[in-house]
Amino acid sequence: MRGLSGMVDNLWPLPDGWEWKKISDIATTTSGGTPSRKNSEYFTGHINWFKSGELGDSEIFNSEEKITEEAIKKSSAKIFPKDTLLIAMYGATVGKLGILGIDAATNQAVCAIFPKKNLGIKIVEEKFLFYFFKFIRSQLIERSFGGAQPNISQTIINNVTIPIPYPNNPKLSLDIQQRIVARIESLLGEIKHNRSLLEQMRQDTEQLLDSAIKECFALSRMETWKNHSCLGEIAKIIAKQVDPTLPQYQTLPHIGVDVIQANTCQLEDYRTIEEDGVTSGKYLFTSGSILYSKIRPYLRKSVLVDFEGLCSADIYPLSVISDEIEPKFLMWFLISPLFTDYAKSHSGRARIPKINRDALFSFKLVYPNYEEQISIISYLDLIRFEVQKIDKLLKEDEKNFNYLEQAILEKAFRGEL
Template sequence: MTLKWEVKSLRDVCEKASSNVSQNQLANETGKHPIFGAGGFIKNVSFYHQDKEYVAIIKDGAGIGRLSLLPAYSSVIGTLQYLVPKDVLDIRYFFYYLSSIDFNKYKNGSTIPHIYFRDYSVEPILVLPLAEQKRIVAVLDEAFDAIAKVKENADKNLTNARELFELYSTSIFTNCGSKWMERTFSEVCEIASVLVDPRIEEYLNLKHVGGANIVSKTGELINLKTSKEEGLISGKFLFDSTMVLYSKIRPYLMKVAQPTFKGLCSADIYPLSPKAGILDRKFLFHLLMSAKFTEYANTGSARAGMPKINRDHLFAYRFMCPPLLTQKEIASKLDVLRRNTDELESVYKQKIADLEELKKSILQKAFSGEHVGANS
């Protein structure tokens, strides 16, 4: 039996509608009807705009093209748009079809990107008999449910790997030995660097490290450029491979690095020099990355505009400091565990990325007509 099917444009098989509701209008609203924004459910309100299931698409902002299948008797705010299929389409078939489209190719604007229905409404859609649409939906539901379960396990494993490292790190810094001594930061490290002019010839080809160049919670340095390449003009700290770099902005981000080269760093980064014979550099790195120190840094960095830890608060930090040899042993163990954790994270992140690609591949095949042959 040959299926009756045809290809139509999106604009021929759905209705679009806009919302003029802004989130700040909802403060005093109460009711039983959900309203949604780009981040999902906002609250229940007294009104609704759609009386049957629909697809909402983000039309403005960083998340343009992201889709949600939303319930009847609900609404969205103005950054989203309603897409309601006509009777020739099953709602879930319609949602899956839209999920196969790359809406980024219709992006306009750079400051606040947006997409227009008039542009993407030319997308072709394969219109099959409703029974066949439902069959395809059932197949996709089953496949995506299986993918979701695998992804959930990968997410859990990723979380567990991180928590294991944090738990071990915390235990090391709290289970003190008999020879550990209470110290303040000012006793064990210092900022010996002074600000230099990055326009001076001897500094032009040195790499510059700003907060954005340090990956949160990993210590990785990325996208480094020289002073000359960045066209730096304001004063920068000179650092070398004996120091640890600590970003004082938003300390909860835990941006700490151990550079292996001589360079310049932003004035918003502290180039910390451990005192010889007292503090091991690698131990200092792990201490700055510890949960206990981060909690301390956060409590002393409350600022309305930008959380920031000042020098006085930093150097007043008190901690139990082990002998130098013990510091080296602890740092070595944490280095190994961090490497193993990073490797596990890389595996799980790649697995999650592969699952997302698998979903895209399944959708592309489902709506490229490949499924028709099996039933024709």
Template sequence: MSAQWIKLRYLADFNPGPPNAVRNSSESFPLYPMEAINNFKAPNTAISHEPVSKLLSGYSYLEPRDVAYAKVTPCFENGKGIIGTDLQDPSFATTELTVLRPKPGISQRYLAYLLQSPLFKNQAQSSMTGAGGLKRVSEQFVKDIKLPVPSFREQEKIADQLDHELAEIEASIADQNQLLNLLHEHLKASISHHVQPAELAEQAGVSEITIDGISWRRTTVGRVTTINGGQVDPRVEPYASMILIAPNHIETGTGRILSSETAKEQGADSGKYVARRGQLLFSKIRPTLLKSTIAPENCLCSADMYAISADENWLTNKFLMYYFLSKNFQDTADINSERVAMPKLNKETLASTTLWIPNFTKQNSVEEILKKEISNTLESVSLLKKSIHLNKEKYNIIIKENLKQGGSR
């Protein structure tokens, strides 16, 4: 078996537009956001359908004969992509996809495996540009990446072999991801149980209630907090050298800060808020992602976040953070932000959110319990992710070896 090494631009057409039949259609078409896209497997079915007039600008177009890969970090590194055969009809998706339509003589399944292989990904990743946590693969660069291409018959044979060899690994990864989701859901439920017990949901119109000997008082977030105002220029000192925390630096549902970079290192050039050490940082963009944390030092926070101080006569910042990580708050945020194009909670809506507060002894007890529970969950998640990583490495090795068998130069 032999193969030629051919530039990707000669294997597929990049980002083909919709034909006139679609442009002039009166029908609605599926729209896949990035959240619905999986790793070259069938996308999630929880999608919207929109009239084509709303989709012709600002979205990628796909047909069942296409293949697409996510070009933005971290989705590219995580291997997100679509094989068109998983789509029932012509569809639209986020513009953060690069869509490829195989040319004659190129197998759709083989091309999909090429895009998942280290042969493509390692080179493509080296072309990523952008500031901070948002970088994109250069389409111009990847067009000139050379990849092994045997005969069409051999392409199909290799794809069949990979389908067979990878099925067991894919099943194992799916089981592990399901367990990961269960761990996160259990933690979210536990946080909710401790910061807003179920009995409180039944107390409409009541201002105070006693549960297991503990008094809980009803209030709203706005009555017991203050939010920092006044933005600063992150390009000038001392702000340029301060840590800048944005939603992408915070782990969903745990309050853990994943990475730290200064405003200068992130190339920040628009207004940011100053936060004091110990203040609560809350992401107002897509609040259902549950991204809140405690400022580890005097720092800056993104304009997409609020820097909040709890009234020390009522509650602690940490207890409030755990409330913002709870399922109770997630449900409230979902109701109050779902009608906004880019889901977010404005100050007025956040201020009106109901909050039940126990005494400080109970708050401190809850903080210690949840600190330990989050630590234990993160330890379990870490071990599970290591196992998933090993499976993915094995997956990539199998793809690479099968593709290279006929591609030696």
């Protein structure tokens, strides 16, 4: 691909009659705006107002928030017509695309692209642009800038070059573009169908482990368990808060709530204290600790670690102090339906639900004998292992679909479809 700063290099050869054109030669760009949040009345209207996070590589019709005509007049927000091509310039969805299915406004993180006309005919089809930007998205983001996260400016977008068939014959050019788009959508339609099947398989796979957890901790089964204790008699928080900037902690793993997977008792990839640049106080946990997320208990985040590290204050680092409980059994129990319902009902009504320490340790834990605990652990570990194998295969399939999609788009913009 080429540099996106206006200088052309490494462009592929095009069929006769095709030419490379800058976006600025064939289209104009602008961005939206955000009405003042200080005036809540601005957000009580009927005008769809899309934020960059709502772009999902598809046609969009209904925004999360609606604004008034007065909000349009008193801000830089503006109404764009149906079929306008949108691209997220920054934020979590940077590079994502959307096509307006209705007249609507956007915030300032969204760039709107409008084809220019030649002899009264559009030089470029919106969907032709849509698929080209989708094709070059990764290169576009790689060449973006903006501190902690990518930032695709209008300048970058305007300097992108795109292959246009017969640009001096707008009628023929538009006809070819529309036929290419139709061919792309026909081929990608098959991929989209297969992706939907893949997503259904992924959801079914996730339910396997969830069903196994519900089976192991069903009330009917737990009624046969004879052992009862408050959780505070089973586990304690022994970990102490430390200063993570001290040299001895720099190479230790840093575990935040975000790296604990929901519902699986597994960790995502994590980094060290030094890599994350941690400066605020953290809790030093030891190998064998159960890390339980005290915020948003409905996400069911619990994991048993086999290493020493530091965790955030949003995590309870629990150490089992009873010989009657296998730590891994308690780890699984903490994401069981019974305990999750308890944690949710005892969470504060703050913006972020959180179970406090007193409520946690007051929970009346019922548990089976040691042999049944081991049986439950083995069963859930096995189910999770099988789910992980299936998930790995599904991810490989998804990767292959991505490769195939890119291959189709590459052929399209080489004029080979």
